[in-house]
Amino acid sequence: MGKPVLLEHIRIPGIRQFGVYRSHGGYRPVEKALLEMSPTEVGQEVTRSGLRGRGGAGFPTGLKWSFLNRKSDKPRYLVCNADESEPGTFKDRYLMEHLPHRLVEGLIVSSYALGVNTCYIYIRGEFKYLVRILEHAIREAKENGFLGERILGTDFSLEIHLHPGAGAYICGEETALLESLEGKRGNPRIKPPYPAYKGLYDCPTVVNNVETLAAVGPIINMGGEAYAGLGKGKSTGTKLISACGHINRPGVYEIEMGLPVEEFIFSDEYCNGIRSGRHLKAVIPGGSSVPVLPADLILRTAKNEKRLLTYESLEEGGFDSGSMLGSGGFIVYDETACMVRNTLNLTRFYRHESCGQCSPCREGTGWMEKVLWRIEHGEGRWKDIDLLVNIARHIEGNTICPFGDAAAWPVASAIRHFREEFEYHVEYPDEVRVITHGNLVRETRFTGGHPVSGIRFR
Amino acid sequence: MITHRLHVKENRPVAFSEATLKKVRELIQQYPEGKQKSALLPVLHMAQEELGGYLSVDVMDYVASLLQLNPIEVFEVATFYSMFYLEPVGKYVIEVCRTAPCAICGGEEILEYLKEKLQIGVGETTPDGLFTLKTVECLGGCGYAPVLQVNTQFHEQLDQVAIDRLLDTLRKQAADPSSADLTWASQFC
Amino acid sequence: MVKVTIDNIQVEVEEGTTILQAARKIGGSVVPPAMCYYSSLAGSGGKCRTCLVKVAHSSARDPRPMPKLVASCCTPVQEGMVVLNQTSHEVVEARKAIVEFLLINHPLDCPVCDQAGECDLQDLSFGYGLEETRYEEDRREFPEIDIGPFIKLHMNRCILCYRCVYLCEQLTEKREHGVLYRGDTSEISTFIRQSIDNEFSGNVIDVCPVGALTDRTFRFKSRVWFLKPMDVHRECPACSGKAVAWMFGEEIQRITGRKDRYGEVEEFICNECRFEKKSRADWVFEGPRKIKRQSVISANHYEKMKKPSIINPIEGTIEQSDNSET
Numbered sequence: 001m002g003k004p005v006l007l008e009h010i011r012i013p014g015i016r017q018f019g020v021y022r023s024h025g026g027y028r029p030v031e032k033a034l035l036e037m038s039p040t041e042v043g044q045e046v047t048r049s050g051l052r053g054r055g056g057a058g059f060p061t062g063l064k065w066s067f068l069n070r071k072s073d074k075p076r077y078l079v080c081n082a083d084e085s086e087p088g089t090f091k092d093r094y095l096m097e098h099l100p101h102r103l104v105e106g107l108i109v110s111s112y113a114l115g116v117n118t119c120y121i122y123i124r125g126e127f128k129y130l131v132r133i134l135e136h137a138i139r140e141a142k143e144n145g146f147l148g149e150r151i152l153g154t155d156f157s158l159e160i161h162l163h164p165g166a167g168a169y170i171c172g173e174e175t176a177l178l179e180s181l182e183g184k185r186g187n188p189r190i191k192p193p194y195p196a197y198k199g200l201y202d203c204p205t206v207v208n209n210v211e212t213l214a215a216v217g218p219i220i221n222m223g224g225e226a227y228a229g230l231g232k233g234k235s236t237g238t239k240l241i242s243a244c245g246h247i248n249r250p251g252v253y254e255i256e257m258g259l260p261v262e263e264f265i266f267s268d269e270y271c272n273g274i275r276s277g278r279h280l281k282a283v284i285p286g287g288s289s290v291p292v293l294p295a296d297l298i299l300r301t302a303k304n305e306k307r308l309l310t311y312e313s314l315e316e317g318g319f320d321s322g323s324m325l326g327s328g329g330f331i332v333y334d335e336t337a338c339m340v341r342n343t344l345n346l347t348r349f350y351r352h353e354s355c356g357q358c359s360p361c362r363e364g365t366g367w368m369e370k371v372l373w374r375i376e377h378g379e380g381r382w383k384d385i386d387l388l389v390n391i392a393r394h395i396e397g398n399t400i401c402p403f404g405d406a407a408a409w410p411v412a413s414a415i416r417h418f419r420e421e422f423e424y425h426v427e428y429p430d431e432v433r434v435i436t437h438g439n440l441v442r443e444t445r446f447t448g449g450h451p452v453s454g455i456r457f458r
Numbered sequence: 459m460i461t462h463r464l465h466v467k468e469n470r471p472v473a474f475s476e477a478t479l480k481k482v483r484e485l486i487q488q489y490p491e492g493k494q495k496s497a498l499l500p501v502l503h504m505a506q507e508e509l510g511g512y513l514s515v516d517v518m519d520y521v522a523s524l525l526q527l528n529p530i531e532v533f534e535v536a537t538f539y540s541m542f543y544l545e546p547v548g549k550y551v552i553e554v555c556r557t558a559p560c561a562i563c564g565g566e567e568i569l570e571y572l573k574e575k576l577q578i579g580v581g582e583t584t585p586d587g588l589f590t591l592k593t594v595e596c597l598g599g600c601g602y603a604p605v606l607q608v609n610t611q612f613h614e615q616l617d618q619v620a621i622d623r624l625l626d627t628l629r630k631q632a633a634d635p636s637s638a639d640l641t642w643a644s645q646f647c
Numbered sequence: 648m649v650k651v652t653i654d655n656i657q658v659e660v661e662e663g664t665t666i667l668q669a670a671r672k673i674g675g676s677v678v679p680p681a682m683c684y685y686s687s688l689a690g691s692g693g694k695c696r697t698c699l700v701k702v703a704h705s706s707a708r709d710p711r712p713m714p715k716l717v718a719s720c721c722t723p724v725q726e727g728m729v730v731l732n733q734t735s736h737e738v739v740e741a742r743k744a745i746v747e748f749l750l751i752n753h754p755l756d757c758p759v760c761d762q763a764g765e766c767d768l769q770d771l772s773f774g775y776g777l778e779e780t781r782y783e784e785d786r787r788e789f790p791e792i793d794i795g796p797f798i799k800l801h802m803n804r805c806i807l808c809y810r811c812v813y814l815c816e817q818l819t820e821k822r823e824h825g826v827l828y829r830g831d832t833s834e835i836s837t838f839i840r841q842s843i844d845n846e847f848s849g850n851v852i853d854v855c856p857v858g859a860l861t862d863r864t865f866r867f868k869s870r871v872w873f874l875k876p877m878d879v880h881r882e883c884p885a886c887s888g889k890a891v892a893w894m895f896g897e898e899i900q901r902i903t904g905r906k907d908r909y910g911e912v913e914e915f916i917c918n919e920c921r922f923e924k925k926s927r928a929d930w931v932f933e934g935p936r937k938i939k940r941q942s943v944i945s946a947n948h949y950e951k952m953k954k955p956s957i958i959n960p961i962e963g964t965i966e967q968s969d970n971s972e973t
Binding site for chain 1: 692693718723749752787831
Binding site for chain 1: 488489490493495496497498499500502503525531534535538539540541542556557558559561562563594595596597598599600601602603607610611612
């Protein structure tokens with residue numbers, strides 16, 4: 001790809017320091033926005049850029065901002081969602097760790113556009129070291145006149161506060177996050193009303209992901225049109241993809257939208273292929289909540305087109321043969337991975353993280369976990385597989401928040417694409433039991449079987 | 459049977475140090491007037507760290523009185539979030555990530571190794587009160603798997619050698635308290 | 648005023664009314680069941696998902712259907728909205744699924760449950776439950792606890808509707824119980840060993856849709872359908888004093904609030920009225936309480952029988968007799 005946008009200066013030593021960041025064009029977007037543009041113009045620029053929410057839903061940011069109720073006489077809030085807990089996703093953490101000022105800068109410009117004077121960064125409680133880094137960055141920005149009262153001599157004032165979470169995946173959902181920020185249990189709210197009308201403390205609120213807000217600075221710098229020139233179709237700009245699993249080079253990569261998945265996995269610029277010369281079996285392309293795809297379907301769509309890293313291309317084929325870009329948590333599995341065990345693992349995660357507020361999710365996730373546990377441990381029956389599909393279908397769409405869908409999709413898609421593995425577990429319970437009850441789980445119990453998995457490229 | 463036990467109030471006096479109280483007051487200032495409940499999560503972090511390593515009923519009652527809350531509001535919140543401990547824990551809480559990206563890259567082996575090495579099961583504390591072993595869901599270190607955290611300090615790309623080294627370091631740190639690093643919640647203010 | 652159509656029946660309601668309230672204005676089988684919503688408790692609703700309905704047309708201005716089923720208890724109506732409840736196969740299927748979810752961890756101890764006969768979950772299971780359970784795993788179990796001298800908490804039976812939490816938050820001065828822990832281990836509890844001690848706390852028994860919170864003074868005394876409910880009142884300094892006395896012969900076995908046809912109490916009563924006034928001399932008797940005729944409580948009593956509505960969920964036809972359920 002071309003020049004990185006978000007991670008442009010990441011390799012420069014000391015870039016975490018305000019002085020170094022500033023000398024490389026840092027905070028230029030703040031000056032440009034506050035001194036040369038009106039808040040409306042900043043908003044228009046973001047709309048023009050086609051930036052979409054990077055937290056997972058992919059909702060157009062400009063549109064989200066336009067929903068903010070500006071008629072209300074209550075204060076408005078901008079909340080930065082730094083509660084990154086989606087399995088497979090570690091891009092926000094990387095961004096905040098290496099380029100904290102990129103986020104602060106984005107927060108200032110966005111707050112200016114939204115007419116916000118108080119901004120909260122809701123950060124995962126476990127990211128202790130990031131709090132230090134961000135606090136330092138905020139302090140530096142304040143010392144240099146980019147935060148506080150009358151920034152750069154304009155009428156605009158802004159305070160940024162850090163707020164730690166305490167270990168709850170559900171608080172990544174925007175209304176649960178607001179509840180948690182108000183000091184309550186992280187139970188998602190019933191929508192409507194949407195946060196744009198009744199958000200934090202019942203005031204109009206915008207909640208955006210770290211990566212989304214960090215992209216605002218570069219957008220103002222290069223102009224919305226130029227940003228929209230990057231990428232492909234409605235997936236504009238660049239995206240951070242955090243790659244993990246059975247690959248040679250896990251890590252965070254900034255890619256221009258539209259990069260072929262095949263190139264991303266096998267090129268030495270990115271993941272550099274599957275570890276130990278093994279074969280690609282499956283990929284979860286957007287964090288654990290999105291459907292898993294087998295090797296053939298992640299590389300090429302059902303229509304035999306190249307699968308690209310864009311919102312649209314990954315959704316191609318719907319739930320039958322597609323997935324989603326989600327948060328960009330790219331989990332790669334080689335043929336040693338047992339999809340039943342993996343699905344059990346993810347379902348246990350969702351059971352553990354369900355807030356328990358609405359019945360389908362509270363009861364359904366636990367039920368799926370128990371059935372999967374039986375299958376994995378050689379006690380499954382043939383009807384259990386259909387039962388799982390049925391439970392997943394009953395959770396999906398019937399819950400208060402998208403968590404229910406997120407819990408249902410991994411199960412539904414794993415059975416859709418790797419049904420033989422589930423059947424194998426049921427058919428040969430003894431074999432499964434012997435290996436699972438060994439001392440250590442080293443290698444998988446089931447390899448191969450899917451007619452097209454294990455295709456090796458290059 | 460789910461045995462969430464009913465806790466007992468022991469009425470032991472607990473109080474923050476003057477320095478922490480100052481931080482709490484500053485923290486409350488971050489939020490609009492009358493919204494001091496927002497400070498609950500950070501204050502609970504501080505309380506857990508300063509007042510005994512876990513949240514006893516007395517500690518939670520104290521936090522409730524500080525923030526002018528009903529004690530049940532604090533109980534509800536403290537039981538919801540997985541970072542708050544409701545029972546006593548060891549000096550070092552070792553939490554091993556067990557979610558898929560870590561599990562497929564050796565996380566399960568790491569956990570087994572730790573169990574063997576510390577001779578305790580998940581959720582248990584070593585007899586010397588030094589280590590508590592727990593599992594935790596995705597820590598956001600998937601690319602550097604397997605991952606664990608010790609009192610919210612991350613340790614990544616682990617293998618058995620690294621675990622040995624880590625345990626040694628922690629034991630040494632415990633013997634020499636001046637090098638201990640447990641003061642993380644204070645960083646929030 | 649806005650016009651909405653629910654199951655092909657048009658009704659005119661005020662703007663901001665929820666779909667559920669609009670349906671209640673029509674009455675009969677058009678009304679979705681509600682396990683967690685309670686109209687007098689602000690913030691309640693949206694959690695149990697039994698009241699899910701399909702919105703076939705969002706409004707006159709935007710005739711598109713809503714993408715998912717919506718919770719009718721917290722979705723406001725809009726002009727020209729078309730809602731399908733019993734007439735939608737999808738809704739009936741979803742409701743069956745929700746009932747199954749609510750039942751998988753429910754102990755099904757109805758034979759020894761004091762709520763039996765006036766239990767919303769029983770009615771719901773009768774309407775939408777499967778003939779047999781597909782759940783083979785162990786059920787979730789909690790120890791039962793006494794919260795105070797008058798109230799028994801059976802957490803096993805709880806469906807986590809949050810009604811009792813909202814009630815204590817809004818009606819009593821200091822809430823002492825709440826929802827603790829999370830996910831499938833969440834429970835209603837006081838966390839510390841203490842009793843709920845407040846003069847209005849007894850109302851949690853009335854708002855509980857299942858047998859999770861029951862009256863210890865009435866425990867195992869009788870089945871509700873053997874009792875004769877009488878409207879009674881008394882002068883009470885704390886509450887309105889309007890209640891229902893449940894009589895077994897001459898004996899008052901229990902006192903509850905006056906519930907309407909949707910199981911909602913008209914006026915909350917105080918603990919003194921509920922638990923301590925069990926003598927006939929304490930009350931002025933107004934006459935027999937009218938009970939929903941579908942209720943088993945009415946099976947043993949007076950009130951002539953009427954032909955029940957016949958609902959065919961597959962074809963969506965409703966054979967209506969009449970709506971008077973008293």
